[in-house]
Amino acid sequence: MSRTFFEFARRNLQRNLFRSLLAVVGIVIGVLAISSMGILGNSLTLSVTEELSTVGDSLSVIPHSGQGSQFGAGLVQDRISERQVQDLRRIAGSNPVIPFYSTADRIQVGTKSGVVSIYAMDTDDIPKLVEVDRGILIRGNSGVLAGPRVVSQFDLKVGSQIRFENGDTQRVVGILKERGLGFDIQPDYALIVPSRWYEDRNDEKGYDQVIIKVRNLDDVDVLEKAIDNRFNRREDVLDTFSSKEILSSIQQVFGQISTFTTAIGGISLIVAGISILNVMMMSVTERTKEIGILRSIGTLRSEIRQMFIYEALMLGAIGSVLGGLLSFGGGYLISLLMLQTTKYLFHPSSLSSIALGMGFGIATALLSGLYPAWKASNLSPIEALRYE
Amino acid sequence: METVKAAGEDDPVLIRFDEVSKVYSLPAGDVVALDRISLTVERGEFIAIMGPSGSGKTTLLNLIGCLDVPTSGRLVINGHDVADLSDDDLTYLRRDTIGFIFQHFNLIPLLSVLENVEYPLILKCRDRNACGMKPYEVLRAAGLDDERLYTHKPTELSGGQQQRVAIARAIVNDPSLLLCDEPTGNLDQKTGGAIMDLLAEMNRMGKTIIMVTHDTGVAAFAHRQVRIVDGRIMEDTG
Numbered sequence: 001m002s003r004t005f006f007e008f009a010r011r012n013l014q015r016n017l018f019r020s021l022l023a024v025v026g027i028v029i030g031v032l033a034i035s036s037m038g039i040l041g042n043s044l045t046l047s048v049t050e051e052l053s054t055v056g057d058s059l060s061v062i063p064h065s066g067q068g069s070q071f072g073a074g075l076v077q078d079r080i081s082e083r084q085v086q087d088l089r090r091i092a093g094s095n096p097v098i099p100f101y102s103t104a105d106r107i108q109v110g111t112k113s114g115v116v117s118i119y120a121m122d123t124d125d126i127p128k129l130v131e132v133d134r135g136i137l138i139r140g141n142s143g144v145l146a147g148p149r150v151v152s153q154f155d156l157k158v159g160s161q162i163r164f165e166n167g168d169t170q171r172v173v174g175i176l177k178e179r180g181l182g183f184d185i186q187p188d189y190a191l192i193v194p195s196r197w198y199e200d201r202n203d204e205k206g207y208d209q210v211i212i213k214v215r216n217l218d219d220v221d222v223l224e225k226a227i228d229n230r231f232n233r234r235e236d237v238l239d240t241f242s243s244k245e246i247l248s249s250i251q252q253v254f255g256q257i258s259t260f261t262t263a264i265g266g267i268s269l270i271v272a273g274i275s276i277l278n279v280m281m282m283s284v285t286e287r288t289k290e291i292g293i294l295r296s297i298g299t300l301r302s303e304i305r306q307m308f309i310y311e312a313l314m315l316g317a318i319g320s321v322l323g324g325l326l327s328f329g330g331g332y333l334i335s336l337l338m339l340q341t342t343k344y345l346f347h348p349s350s351l352s353s354i355a356l357g358m359g360f361g362i363a364t365a366l367l368s369g370l371y372p373a374w375k376a377s378n379l380s381p382i383e384a385l386r387y388e
Numbered sequence: 389m390e391t392v393k394a395a396g397e398d399d400p401v402l403i404r405f406d407e408v409s410k411v412y413s414l415p416a417g418d419v420v421a422l423d424r425i426s427l428t429v430e431r432g433e434f435i436a437i438m439g440p441s442g443s444g445k446t447t448l449l450n451l452i453g454c455l456d457v458p459t460s461g462r463l464v465i466n467g468h469d470v471a472d473l474s475d476d477d478l479t480y481l482r483r484d485t486i487g488f489i490f491q492h493f494n495l496i497p498l499l500s501v502l503e504n505v506e507y508p509l510i511l512k513c514r515d516r517n518a519c520g521m522k523p524y525e526v527l528r529a530a531g532l533d534d535e536r537l538y539t540h541k542p543t544e545l546s547g548g549q550q551q552r553v554a555i556a557r558a559i560v561n562d563p564s565l566l567l568c569d570e571p572t573g574n575l576d577q578k579t580g581g582a583i584m585d586l587l588a589e590m591n592r593m594g595k596t597i598i599m600v601t602h603d604t605g606v607a608a609f610a611h612r613q614v615r616i617v618d619g620r621i622m623e624d625t626g
Contacts, residue, residue, distance in 0.1 A: 004510050011498045293494045296455060297557070298483025298511050300476055381455045385494075 005303060009310035012283065020315060023272075023279045027319025030269030031361040032330050035323065037265040038353025039331030041258020043344035048254055049247065057217050058184045058243050061088060061210040061227065064236040079206025080238065084231070091226045092212045095219070098125040099207040101198055102185070108163040109154040116150050117190035120198035128213060130187045134158055135174030138194050143173035145192040151175050162191070168201065184211050184243065220244050262353070266360065273364040276315055280308060280372035291376055292384025301377040308376050312369020313362065320361035327354045399467060402564060402596050403429040403452060408461035410447050410619075421447040423619040424461065429598065431564065434591045435626070436610035437600045444619040445600050446569070452598060453486055453567050454478040466564060483511055487558030487595075489587075491570035493550040495542035495557070502527070502538040505556045512561050522560060530556035531586060548579035555586060559595070566590060568599040572606050584609045 013020040063078045080088075080099065089097045100121035107116055121129075123138050126145065135158035138145060146156050154160075160172045176187050198204075214220050220242045231237040284291070291304060331350065335342045344350055405427040412419045421444045429435060439445045450456040451463060454470060457478075463470045466485050473481065488494075495504050505523040527538065530552040542550055551571065558566055571587065572580030588609055591597050601607050615623035 004507070008498060015498065289494075290496060290498075293490075293496060295479070296453065296482060296488050296494075297508050298479055298561075300479050302476075303511075382450050385455075385490075 002306065005307040006310050008307050009314055012287070013311060013314060016279075016283070019279055019282070023276045023315045024319040024322070026272030026275040027269070027316055027361050027365060028323040028326065030265070030272040030364065031320050031323025031357040032326050033265030033268045033357075034262055034360055035265075035327035035354045035357030036330035036334050037261040038258065038356060039327065039345065039350045040334045040338055041254070041261050042347070042349050042353055043331075043335045043339055043341075045251060045254040045258060046344045046347060046349070047339060047341065049251060057214045057220060059212040059214055059220055059223055059240055060184050060242070061212065061238050061240050062208070063206075064232075064239050079204070079208065080210055081206045084238070085207065085210060087230060088210055088212065088227065091230060092223065095215055095223070096125070096128050096213045098122075098128055098211045098213070100125070100185075100209060100211070101195065101202075101204060102208040103202075106165045107154075107191075109156060109160060112154050114153065116153075117186065118193055118198075119185055119187070119190055120193045120195045122196075123194050126192060129185065129211065130179065130192065131177040132174040133177040135172070138173055138192070141194055141197050142170060143194070144170045145174045145176055145187075146172050147176050147186075147188040147190050147192075148178045149189045150191060166201065170197075182243075185209075214242075217244060262356075265357070269360055269364050272319070272361075273368040276312060276365050276368040277371065279315075280312060280369055281375070283311070284308070284372045284376045287376075288379060288384045288387040291379055292381050292387065295379070295381035296385060305373045305377040308373035309366065309369050312365045312373070316362040316365020316369075319365065320358040323361055324354050324358045327357060400430050401428055401464075402431045402433075402466060403427070403598075404462075404464045405451075406462040406464075408451065408458045408463050410444075410451065410456070411459045420619055422451070422458075425619070425621060427614070427621065427624075429596065431596055432591070432594060433612060433626070434588070434597045434610045435599065435612045435614060436607035437598065437614050437616060438602070438604075438607055439616035439622075443616045445616050447619075448616065449567060449569055449598070449600050452565075453488060454481050483508060484561055485563050485565060487555075487561070487563040487566045489551070489554050489558050489566060489568040489571050491573040493542070493547070493554045493574070495550055495553055497541065497543060500539050500541060501532075501545065501553050504542060504553055505560050508557060508561050523556070526556040526560045527553070529559070531582070532556065546579075547575050548582065551575060551579075551583050552586070555583070555590070559590065564596055566595050566597045568597065568601075570601055570603075571599060572601075572603065580606065 061080065063080055085097065085099045098121060100119050103118050103120070104115055105118055106113060123140070126137055130145070132145065133148070135145075144162055150156065156162075156172050156175070158172055158175060161169050162172065163169050170193065176192070179187055212223060214223060224240045224242065227238060227240050294304065295301075328345065331345055331354075332342050335345060405425050407424045407426055408422060409420065409424050410422040412421055425448070437445050437448060447456070451458060451470075452465070454465065454473075457463075457470050465481065468477075468481060470478065482488075496507065499507060502523055505527055509522060524535075532538075532549065532552050537545065537549065542553060545553065551574075566587070568587065572583055575583060584606060587597060587599070597610070599606075599610060607613055612626040613623070614621060614626070
């Protein structure tokens with residue numbers, strides 16, 4: 001039964017082949033635009049996420065640097081004391097707690113000199129935060145690890161000697177693996193020195209920062225709350241921020257960008273929908289007499305409606321499938337141009353934006369077909385028969 | 389009501405008009421197309437409805453064909469008061485009880501000859517395979533023996549052949565009534581005569597036929613002539 005009306009729809013589209021093709025092209029462009037934009041936005045999010053997620057799931061604890069320290073009144077400390085670190089260790093349980101000093105110093109290597117960031121931490125904690133690319137980790141109380149950016153700035157090699165501002169010298173024992181942008185520390189741009197060596201030379205009364213590596217992501221919130229409860233009851237003493245939060249807010253921003261670009265693609269789909277509406281209205285007008293005949297020999301209103309909706313669906317389905325296939329090419333090109341990489345093209349979420357584009361294509365066609373179908377089914381059979 | 393059951397199959401009266409009026413509301417005022425018409429058609433009759441243009445004969449045909457409903461009065465077709473029927477019910481009544489034959493043949497250009505004849509049958513039995521060989525039978529009964537024609541599109545046929553296809557389509561659901569609107573109006577004399585012979589044959593086989601025509605020669609094939617002028621019946625030989 002419905003096969004008969006399906007057949008009617010197919011033959012009518014074939015009868016007006018050129019017009020049908022134009023409507024299909026409209027849908028193809030719309031689906032292509034939505035899917036390609038979706039792939040681009042998605043690849044963008046994925047690449048940023050990948051860049052950032054090397055930080056892993058770490059919780060940073062820093063002293064609350066409020067107004068107190070700003071006015072130098074010392075009401076609020078800006079260091080984390082050994083006792084507070086002990087408390088943090090208790091709260092963190094089995095998760096590693098890494099306290100460290102963060103400073104900067106002018107260094108000299110051969111004839112080059114400049115300012116670099118320095119992290120001073122317990123030698124046992126170093127492998128928990130960074131990986132060594134060449135050379136070895138620091139053993140004992142001497143040696144320096146250099147981040148790759150520092151290496152290229154000062155032409156460092158394993159064994160190079162670094163002279164600090166106060167005249168002390170240390171040798172580079174290892175070069176760190178590039179880690180990318182992080183939220184806890186930026187080892188790419190820094191030197192890592194043993195904390196005991198640092199403490200011997202500086203009269204520090206506490207750490208600058210503590211990082212807690214959280215094994216189970218779900219524990220991040222629990223830990224943050226526990227730290228807040230323990231330290232910040234009466235006044236804010238320690239601030240915590242997790243890479244998870246920052247990551248999710250960045251993902252949210254990129255998600256919004258992606259939605260925006262997809263919406264721009266959606267505009268072309270609206271245009272395609274209007275073109276289908278136009279084609280179908282023309283079809284209804286041209287076929288008025290035919291509709292009158294079909295109605296007079298016993299075709300129900302709902303069956304006429306069905307016939308036109310099939311037509312719209314066919315245009316939508318053909319356009320969406322073609323558009324979906326072409327989206328691989330479109331997504332490939334646009335990612336290559338904008339991101340210089342196409343490795344996210346076959347990622348499930350990229351594929352889902354193609355599916356989304358196709359879904360929107362079919363839905364648009366269907367929506368555009370509703371009014372013509374309704375109009376065709378409500379023609380008076382007498383007037384339709386009289387129509388020439 | 390999936391199929392309109394012939395409530396009064398044993399009733400000799402197929403159609404009964406009882407003081408039926410049809411008024412069209414136009415911006416310039418109401419136009420009375422039919423003015424309190426009373427008319428009874430019995431099963432097996434062959435009636436010609438005649439009258440000048442604008443007399444209301446087309447309106448009468450539309451009412452009998454369930455394409456329109458009366459403004460006032462009672463119209464009963466095959467036991468059903470059309471005032472009680474929904475649009476779908478009227479459609480089922482057209483599909484199962486009435487066969488339409490038009491002046492311009494009105495075959496569906498998207499369908500082949502055979503598909504045109506099959507179409508009402510598919511509407512009714514909902515399954516192509518359940519339709520059996522009926523389309524071939526009625527095409528042969530309508531005088532189209534050449535099966536090579538069946539796969540052609542209607543426009544590839546002559547006028548006479550097209551009207552035969554239309555007649556086959558009209559009778560494929562075995563309706564009680566054939567409604568003809570100037571069935572020979574688009575045909576030459578000889579072809580028209582053959583079509584009238586075919587209709588007379590259908591009538592002998594038991595179909596009730598109501599035919600609108602201008603042509604007195606064609607009207608002569610009917611057993612009863614009804615003449616309409618200004619929406620009223622002026623003459624009824626029945």
